[in-house]
Amino acid sequence: MTLTYDFSGQVALVTGAASGMGLAAARAFAEAGAAVVLADVNQAALDVETEKLASAGHRVLGVLCDVSDEAQVEAMVARTVETFGRLDMAFNNAGIQVDPSDAADETGANFDLVNGVNMRGVWACMKHELKQMRAQGSGAIVNCSSLGGLVGLPQRAAYHAGKHGVIGMTKSAAMEYAPRGVRINAVCPGVIETPMVADMLVGQAEAMEAIMREQPIGCLGRAEEVAAAALWLCSPGASFVVGVALPVDGGFTAH
Secondary structure, three states, X not given: OOOOOOOOOXXXXXXXXXXXXXXXXXXXXXXXXXXXXXXXXXXHHHHHHHHHHHHOOOOEEEEEOOOOOHHHHHHHXXXXXXXXXXXXXXXXXXXXXXXXXXXXXXXXXXXXXXXXHHOHHHHHHHHHHHHHHHHHOOEEEEEEOXXXXXXXXXXXXXXXXXXXXXXXXXXXXXXXXXXXXXXXXXXEEOOEEOHHHHHHHHHOHHHHHHHHHOOOOOOOEEHHHHHHHHHHHHXXXXXXXXXOEEEEOOOHHHO
């Protein structure tokens, strides 16, 4: 069964949109009729994917944006509104990984790098998206956390710190903005078949094998499955869903 949505006349913004879960979500929003802003740090990939969607007849805009730089985030949201007149939905998906490290050996540079994107980046995106949605009196935001926002795993303290932080920001902002007509939720993907996970499967094979043993469904998730959850959370079907951290993890966090 495939759920379909009608987002005609609405505008969706997706960060980390040139590959993986972000690209799957951008495609899904576009196929559901939304005008879509694709934001990413990879200009070449961004241009290719934006052109593909435009050639298929969708209303799209590609914006180069490093979400760890708040000025770039502010400019990204401004371009969205200048181009399409509003902002109805956002999937704050951009994220990076750093090499696993013993907690006693983690460098400050690594901590700042991963959380500059994964936590501060989500904070900056949500802040500037909310300014527009507050003015409109409507909107839906989905922040991308991780199963690492719900559990702890060895050698991943810096990464998990940011992903736990995303859930805290999501819940607090959700309580603040639900009375103003804006719903905010988070998705917590498990091990999903994306370029980042492909690199981890090669470079961290033993650790990833252990993680996969804890994923009861027995396979990698697909980017489209996370995109489907993000679209549902943005849709009228989730109109009473506020401040949740929704696992999309094949059962990893169920035990």
